[in-house]
Amino acid sequence: QIDSARLWGSIHETAKFGGTAKGGVRRLTLSSEDKQVRDWFRKACEDAGLEVHTDALGSQFGLRKGRDMSKLPVGIGSHLDTQPTGGKYDGILGTLGALEVIRTLNDAGIETEAPICVVNWTNEEGSRFAPAMMASAAYVGDFTTDDILSRKDIDGTTVGQALDSIGYRGDKPVGFQKLGCFVELHIEQGPILEAEGKTIGVVDSGQGVLWYDGKISGFESHAGSTPMPLRRDALAALSEIVLAMEAIAKKHGPNAVGTIGEAVIANPSRNVIPGEIAFTMDCRSADGAIMDALDRDLRAAISEIAARRKVDVKIDLVWRKPPTHFDPKLIAAVENAAKTLGYSSRRITSGAGHDACNLNTVMPAAMVFVPCKDGISHNELEDATQPDCAAGTNVLMHTVLAIAGV
Amino acid sequence: QIDSARLWGSIHETAKFGGTAKGGVRRLTLSSEDKQVRDWFRKACEDAGLEVHTDALGSQFGLRKGRDMSKLPVGIGSHLDTQPTGGKYDGILGTLGALEVIRTLNDAGIETEAPICVVNWTNEEGSRFAPAMMASAAYVGDFTTDDILSRKDIDGTTVGQALDSIGYRGDKPVGFQKLGCFVELHIEQGPILEAEGKTIGVVDSGQGVLWYDGKISGFESHAGSTPMPLRRDALAALSEIVLAMEAIAKKHGPNAVGTIGEAVIANPSRNVIPGEIAFTMDCRSADGAIMDALDRDLRAAISEIAARRKVDVKIDLVWRKPPTHFDPKLIAAVENAAKTLGYSSRRITSGAGHDACNLNTVMPAAMVFVPCKDGISHNELEDATQPDCAAGTNVLMHTVLAIAGV
Ligand SMILES: NC(=O)NCCC(=O)O
Ligand SMILES: NC(=O)NCCC(=O)O
Numbered sequence: 001q002i003d004s005a006r007l008w009g010s011i012h013e014t015a016k017f018g019g020t021a022k023g024g025v026r027r028l029t030l031s032s033e034d035k036q037v038r039d040w041f042r043k044a045c046e047d048a049g050l051e052v053h054t055d056a057l058g059s060q061f062g063l064r065k066g067r068d069m070s071k072l073p074v075g076i077g078s079h080l081d082t083q084p085t086g087g088k089y090d091g092i093l094g095t096l097g098a099l100e101v102i103r104t105l106n107d108a109g110i111e112t113e114a115p116i117c118v119v120n121w122t123n124e125e126g127s128r129f130a131p132a133m134m135a136s137a138a139y140v141g142d143f144t145t146d147d148i149l150s151r152k153d154i155d156g157t158t159v160g161q162a163l164d165s166i167g168y169r170g171d172k173p174v175g176f177q178k179l180g181c182f183v184e185l186h187i188e189q190g191p192i193l194e195a196e197g198k199t200i201g202v203v204d205s206g207q208g209v210l211w212y213d214g215k216i217s218g219f220e221s222h223a224g225s226t227p228m229p230l231r232r233d234a235l236a237a238l239s240e241i242v243l244a245m246e247a248i249a250k251k252h253g254p255n256a257v258g259t260i261g262e263a264v265i266a267n268p269s270r271n272v273i274p275g276e277i278a279f280t281m282d283c284r285s286a287d288g289a290i291m292d293a294l295d296r297d298l299r300a301a302i303s304e305i306a307a308r309r310k311v312d313v314k315i316d317l318v319w320r321k322p323p324t325h326f327d328p329k330l331i332a333a334v335e336n337a338a339k340t341l342g343y344s345s346r347r348i349t350s351g352a353g354h355d356a357c358n359l360n361t362v363m364p365a366a367m368v369f370v371p372c373k374d375g376i377s378h379n380e381l382e383d384a385t386q387p388d389c390a391a392g393t394n395v396l397m398h399t400v401l402a403i404a405g406v
Numbered sequence: 407q408i409d410s411a412r413l414w415g416s417i418h419e420t421a422k423f424g425g426t427a428k429g430g431v432r433r434l435t436l437s438s439e440d441k442q443v444r445d446w447f448r449k450a451c452e453d454a455g456l457e458v459h460t461d462a463l464g465s466q467f468g469l470r471k472g473r474d475m476s477k478l479p480v481g482i483g484s485h486l487d488t489q490p491t492g493g494k495y496d497g498i499l500g501t502l503g504a505l506e507v508i509r510t511l512n513d514a515g516i517e518t519e520a521p522i523c524v525v526n527w528t529n530e531e532g533s534r535f536a537p538a539m540m541a542s543a544a545y546v547g548d549f550t551t552d553d554i555l556s557r558k559d560i561d562g563t564t565v566g567q568a569l570d571s572i573g574y575r576g577d578k579p580v581g582f583q584k585l586g587c588f589v590e591l592h593i594e595q596g597p598i599l600e601a602e603g604k605t606i607g608v609v610d611s612g613q614g615v616l617w618y619d620g621k622i623s624g625f626e627s628h629a630g631s632t633p634m635p636l637r638r639d640a641l642a643a644l645s646e647i648v649l650a651m652e653a654i655a656k657k658h659g660p661n662a663v664g665t666i667g668e669a670v671i672a673n674p675s676r677n678v679i680p681g682e683i684a685f686t687m688d689c690r691s692a693d694g695a696i697m698d699a700l701d702r703d704l705r706a707a708i709s710e711i712a713a714r715r716k717v718d719v720k721i722d723l724v725w726r727k728p729p730t731h732f733d734p735k736l737i738a739a740v741e742n743a744a745k746t747l748g749y750s751s752r753r754i755t756s757g758a759g760h761d762a763c764n765l766n767t768v769m770p771a772a773m774v775f776v777p778c779k780d781g782i783s784h785n786e787l788e789d790a791t792q793p794d795c796a797a798g799t800n801v802l803m804h805t806v807l808a809i810a811g812v
Contacts, residue, residue, distance in 0.1 A: 084673040085626060085681075127675035190631035207630055211676060220491060222784040223665035223688045224613055225596035225757025228656050230781070235666055236652055239645035246642055250634050259629035260641055262674040267490040269533035270617060270667045270686045271758075272784045275491075280676045282629045351631025352677075375636075378628040378678045 002397055003107075004390035007100040011389070014040055014080070014096065015088040024380025025088055029081035029123035030058065030162035037080045038168060041095070041120055048102045050118060053177065054170025056145050057135040058122040058163050061177045064102055066115035066404060072180030073115035074404045076101060076396060078355065079124035086125070087382020089372060089389070094185040095120050097393040101400060113405030117179060121355045122168075128153045129162075131211060131319035136355035138174050140362045145174045181330060181364040181403060184356035185396045187384050191375030192348060199391050200338040200345035201369025204331050206324035206357045207257075207350065208291045212281040213318050214241075214302075218311040220267075220275030235274040237311045238263055244301040245281060252293055256285040257351070281315075286323045286349050324350070324357040330366035330403070337398035338368075343391050352377070368395045408803055409513075410796035413506040417795070420446055420486070420502065421494040430786025431494055435487035435529035436464065436568035443486045444574060447501070447526055454508045456524060459583065460576025462551050463541040464528040464569050467583045469521055470508055472810060477520035478586030480810045482507060482802060485530035485761065492531070493788020495778060495795070500591040501526050503799040507806060519811030523585060527761045528574075534559045535568075537617060537725035542761035544580050546768045551580045587736060587770040587809060590762035591802045593790050597781030598754060605797050606744040606751035607775025610737050612730035612763045613663075613756065614697045618687040619724050620647075620708075624717040626673075626681030641680040643717045644669055650707040651687060658699055662691040663757070687721075692729050692755050730756070730763040736772035736809070743804035744774075749797050758783070774801045 017040070018026045018033030027033040042060060045052045050062030063073060078094025098118040105112070121139075126132025129151045138148045149160035163169035188194075193201050218234035242260050249258035259282045266276040283294045299315065306313040331347075338345040348369055350357070356365045370392035373383035423442040424433030433439040447466060451458045456468030469479060484500025504524040511518070527545075532538025535557045544554045555566035569575035594600075599607050624640035648666050655664035665688045672682040689700045705721065712719040737753075744751040754775055756763070765771045776798035779789035 083675050083678055085678070125675075126677060130676065132677065188631070189628050190633075191636070209630065219782075220785040221782055222595045222758055223667055224615065224663065224690050224759060225594070225783065226663070226781070227596075228652065228659055228663055230597070233652075233665075235669065236648055239648040242642055242645040243649075246634065246639075253634055257630065257632070257634055259639075259677070259679055261629055261671075261676045261678050261680060263641065263669070263671060264674075265667075265669060268668040268670075269489050269531075269784070270536065271532060271538065271665070271688050272489055272491070272667050273665055274667060275785070282677055284630050352628055353630060375632070376627055377631065378675070379626040379681070 002100050002104045002390060002393045004386060006103065007096060007390060007393055008386045010096045010099065011088060011092060014092065018082065020380055022380040024382065025082045025086050026084055027082040028084060028128045029125060030166055032166065034081055035166035035168065041080060044099055045118060048099065048106060050102065053172050054168060055172045055174050055176060056170055057138055057148055057174055058168040058170060059135045060120040062118040064116045066112050068113050069115060071114035072178050073117035074400050075117050075119055075179035075182035076400060077119035078184050078186060079121045081123055081125050083125055083127050083378045085380050087377060087380060089187045089382055089384045090189065090377050091124055093187055093389055093392065097185045097396055100393050101397040104397060110406060112401065114180065116400060116404060117177060124355055129159055132353050133355050133358050136358040140358050179363060182356055182359040183330065183366050183396060183399050184354055185368045185392045186354060187372040187377065188369040189352050189372060189377035193369060193371035194375065196346065198346045199343040199370065199388060200395055201348035202331060202335045202338065202345050203350050203367035203369055204326055204347045205286055205349045206354065207284040207286045208288060208323040209319065209321040209353050210283040210291060210295060210317065211319035213316045214279045214281060215314045216277045216311055218275050221273050223271040223273055226273060231273055232310050233273050234277045234311060235265060237305055237309045237313065238277050238279060240305045241302055244305065245298060248294060248297045248301065252285065252290050255287055256290050256294060258283045258294065288323055321353060324360050326360055326366045327364035330364045333399050333402050334366050334368055334395060337395045337402065341394055341398060343395065368392050408506050408510045408796060408799045410792060412509065413502060413796060413799055414792045416502045416505065417494060417498060420498065424488065426786055428786040430788065431488045431492050432490055433488040434490060434534045435531060436572055438572065440487055441572035441574065447486060450505055451524060454505065454512060456508065459578045460574060461578045461580050461582060462576055463544055463554055463580055464574040464576060465541045466526040468524040472518045472521035474519050475521060478584050479521035479523035480806050481523050481525055481585035481588040482806060483525035484590050484592060485527045487529055487531050489531055489533050489784045491786050493783060493785060495593045495788055495790045496595065496783050497530055499593055499795055503591045503802055506799050507803040510803060516812060518807065520586065522806060522810055523583060530761055535565055538759050539761050539764050542764040546764050585769060588762055588765040589736065589772050589802060589805050590760055591774045591798045592760060593778040593783065594775040595758050595778060595783035599775060599777035600781060602752065604752045605749040605776065605794060606801055607754035608737060608741045608744065608751050609756050609773035609775055610732055610753045611692055611755045612760065613690040613692045614694060614729040615725065615727040615759050616689040616697060616701060616723065617725035619722045620685045620687060621720045622683045622717055624681050627679050629677040629679055632679060637679055638716050639679050640683045640717060641671065643711055643715045643719065644683050644685060646711045647708055650711065651704060654700060654703045654707065658691065658696050661693055662696050662700060664689045664700065694729055727759060730766050732766055732772045733770035736770045739805050739808050740772050740774055740801060743801045743808065747800055747804060749801065774798050
């Protein structure tokens, strides 16, 4: 059994790095707050006897030796970056839970056959730089390191510049640390476990994701003197797109969602009809065929709206992540650990994307979910209980022991 | 006849203060660009022999003596501030046209019976500080000077601070310069004169304006893991409000317009359902009863949307300007000047608000419109021809001579 109080202490100690008045965390990837938590994490890993290295995209790897160093390490961990108005658990539980597993094994003097590697992946959230799960995507070869280093945030700062500014451009090439498999603990970020009174979610699949950048070009004109029929209002066009996206996701539901999270009017003024808007779209489904249908329906709806409103709408698919089907043997290991420990569990699909989904494309991977309050995440009010966090970490530890061998 | 080339030269010389790559002007009120054009204007007025004073809200008054100084001056002018992406003519033609009238009278050695006062009103546009036509509203007593001084821009800078930062908080109290009447020359900012091939618009009325600040509070949550039916998406609610506003304006049309010009998502992120949005609304009609109906219909629609979508929407009416009916005698004077000069003309309603609309509440006021290309304004592509600008300035001069007496 892990040390529940110690885990809880780590979560709340690090929550001060970027802590907000509403009890959440604002710790955008590669920000000064992210540097603070990274420094804390590196020291904690070193104190736990791990050999810590940082790769060229800033991901941190802490290695615990195994008896058989010819075996590839079992990877565990998650991320420490958050949304602009994020919570204390999303990613953090999985990273500090992994650290807690190491600390517990150390205290108990347990040596494993295979090594264990704790990982903090850079930019899982994807809110400062796109795509989400950026560093693990580069790790598995979906993007080159140089491509990722050149991605820009809204102010034009590149990933490379941001890494340098906090001193976290590591000296190891991406992929330097080989892993044999990966297990990630996370809060569910949805309402199912709580509603069904289950402690552990055995994640067997994950939704695919489509991310688009969009731009609407209408025509700026005077709010008072431009008759309604002569307008080419970019915000009115966006409004139709928002509602079309909602209707399309509902039509393909319940196994589909669609969101417009960002929309910025260029040079806004009360008495100017919006002429130009930049926006983003996020569509998901666990079913690849539905993802294709979402893309098709969305493009058709946007074309129709653009033509009717005489505005130009450009849509750029910036990221496509297919649905994930986790490794059956690892899924069984997680399920078995939960059962052995006496926790109630159920199989579950992840609505969110996770680094484990990327790793699953090149190695066996799996995930452990625990409930979060009212299914709320990406919100400062995100919450989870200490017993649930401890239960998830215990399941993580027993899964690791089963895979790594004692 | 005024000096068309000199007028055109002034317009293009000052267009460099805040000039944009697309040929427009970005000269937000009380910005450093606004200081540059104010300095230019003060010097030009002084060079033309005017006695220049600035009031406590930064409005500039240049007085040309008349034979009978017991008579109240005839006020002429407009504004030199622009929209964030504004044009070279909106306000500028009326202010530099007024200067051109003085220069022409000087050159011709014409003395008038009543004095003439050239005015550059502060913040006519209303895009940095609300309301629009702020200084002329204070001049006529709609707001106290202190109230206006405390208005804030989006960064929290007050009008008072902005005045001090460019050295334009004048030593004269608001209202120090009494005026007997006011005549304002302006581009139409709409498509009617051009479409009908008329050179002069004799403005007999102006639309009333309703300005609102709005705020939608939904609930931030995860774009991937929050099922569509559980969402309280602030952007989806805004989208319905935008389309409802459009439908309501059309229903009461053609004599009504409605615009949402600003909308800002708090802490936006691609994978977060928008939780909070601040926005503005602008509704207009030349008919007071229709203004009331717009307000009523809009509030009803918003209540329904908010209740159905389980979001909170707060609406704050920050400005209500009733429709304007200009002074019949001055309207006739403008019409007569156009006729005498041989320009084609028609009566017209102003879709935009103007300082003359404020002045009309306490003194006789009137306006002269000239065509602008495709009716475009509040856009960097705003355009007008040199002959039309000269024609409007000639009508302004002959109207002034008729009122002031030669
Ligand atoms: N777990 C999580 O919130 N990931 C962020 C990436 C996404 O799914 O949008
Ligand atoms: N003339 C003009 O564009 N005024 C700005 C104020 C408004 O009508 O919105």
